[in-house]
Amino acid sequence: AQKVTQAQTEISVVEKEDVTLDCVYETRDTTYYLFWYKQPPSGELVFLIRRNSFDEQNEISGRYSWNFQKSTSSFNFTITASQVVDSAVYFCALSGALHFNKFYFGSGTKLNVKP
Amino acid sequence: ETGVTQSPTHLIKTRGQQVTLRCSSQSGHNTVSWYQQALGQGPQFIFQYYREEENGRGNFPPRFSGLQFPNYSSELNVNALELDDSALYLCASSLTSGAGDEQFFGPGTRLTVL
Numbered sequence: 001a002q003k004v005t006q007a008q009t010e011i012s013v014v015e016k017e018d019v020t021l022d023c024v025y026e027t028r029d030t031t032y033y034l035f036w037y038k039q040p041p042s043g044e045l046v047f048l049i050r051r052n053s054f055d056e057q058n059e060i061s062g063r064y065s066w067n068f069q070k071s072t073s074s075f076n077f078t079i080t081a082s083q084v085v086d087s088a089v090y091f092c093a094l095s096g097a098l099h100f101n102k103f104y105f106g107s108g109t110k111l112n113v114k115p
Numbered sequence: 116e117t118g119v120t121q122s123p124t125h126l127i128k129t130r131g132q133q134v135t136l137r138c139s140s141q142s143g144h145n146t147v148s149w150y151q152q153a154l155g156q157g158p159q160f161i162f163q164y165y166r167e168e169e170n171g172r173g174n175f176p177p178r179f180s181g182l183q184f185p186n187y188s189s190e191l192n193v194n195a196l197e198l199d200d201s202a203l204y205l206c207a208s209s210l211t212s213g214a215g216d217e218q219f220f221g222p223g224t225r226l227t228v229l
Contacts, residue, residue: 033215045220097214105157
């Protein structure tokens, strides 16, 4: 079974604080892909990153960084020096190689960044 | 390059009615997926179309049906609407139907069933 768990329903931070959004996944596929999407109030899902199961290198893109650990089935997302514009709902998603391109989404984490 | 577009933006229907939602895929993309997102939840996969054929389906009843046209645009049809069908319906297109392909999402259609 494919499953994504985002245990943090809502997080509130003050601007410039660092924040980490957790994502834990379950899959029996040996080849799979993990994604993070951002959903602002407008509703459109915005792609942030994709990782495949064979690449455990952490990635940094500006203020964003991702930590992928197969040993704990986790793919966590950190925002450094958060800004008000980072306020949104963030979704982690999983796509298994044996399931065409069907995405399994977590329930999302709502991030509130206060000025 | 035009992104994924969806119409209408909002829709209000009554229980038992039928509804059609539309999606235009991003240029060059031959695969369209539909998702239902209930309030406060993550998107749930409905089905996927690849080159005009249904390529896979989630746990949704047959009253949810779809089409994909030769230009790769797509429709989602829902018959006999129920109150629980109230949700944001998201369309996503991808370059191929292959696993791991990035999906580009449209702004969604918010359906309210009264």
